[in-house]
Amino acid sequence: AAGVIQSPRHLIKEKRETATLKCYPIPRHDTVYWYQQGPGQDPQFLISFYEKMQSDKGSIPDRFSAQQFSDYHSELNMSSLELGDSALYFCASSRGPGNEQFFGPGTRLTVL
Amino acid sequence: KQEVTQIPAALSVPEGENLVLNCSFTDSAIYNLQWFRQDPGKGLTSLLLIQSSQREQTSGRLNASLDKSSGRSTLYIAASQPGDSATYLCAVLTTGNQFYFGTGTSLTVIP
Secondary structure: OOOOEEEEEEEEEEEOOEEEEEEEEEOOOOOOEEEEEEOOOOOEEEEEEEOOOOEEOOOOOOEEEEEEEEOOOEEEEEOOHHHOOEEEEEEEEEOOOOOOOEEEOOOOEEEO | OEEEEEEOOEEEEOOOEEEEEEEEEEOOOOEEEEEEEEOOOEEEEEEEEEEEOOOEEEEEEEEEEEEOOOOEEEEEEEEOOOOEEEEEEEEEEEOOOEEEEOOOEEOOOOO
16 A cells, blocks of 8 residues: 655755655645654644645744645755754655554754 | 644663653644654654544554643553653644644653
């Protein structure tokens, strides 16, 4: 069965650079969620989209933005990267808000 | 803000034992509760989803219960195996459509 795809799987950036993470949901899933998991921490909700519109916002910094496109894939754009942004970034998708979420393998971002 | 706590933080059991992981949440206004497992440095695998109107869900050796009024859920793992070793996370989806994860229980099953 198709799963959530995230790219890239690993990304190394320097401080003050920008990064773009991509998420491709499971086919027919219209809802996408982004999470950030720091070392030794539980995942923190960043933002979600439903039918290409922002649905809810969590602890997403103002330096980050995201959108969902017409094919339902989503991109998380991160600017002015800081050392503290180093983390695993997960994307999850579901068929409609409030339903079971399926997670991608994550993108490991390292900021040097 | 919803707070989700899991007890114990770590658990080590011999193979074959039955075990219970606990999850508690402070705000009972939830849509659902989901249990995940996470292997080191890997993604999250969904184990069970319990809707707020349900009391329990079962999948194979796993059984999860939900008592929304008391803000508690338990994950019961029967006949544990070394392959069950992982971190188990519970997460609640609030009626505000935000997803909050618990602090996790690190499980080690000793052969």
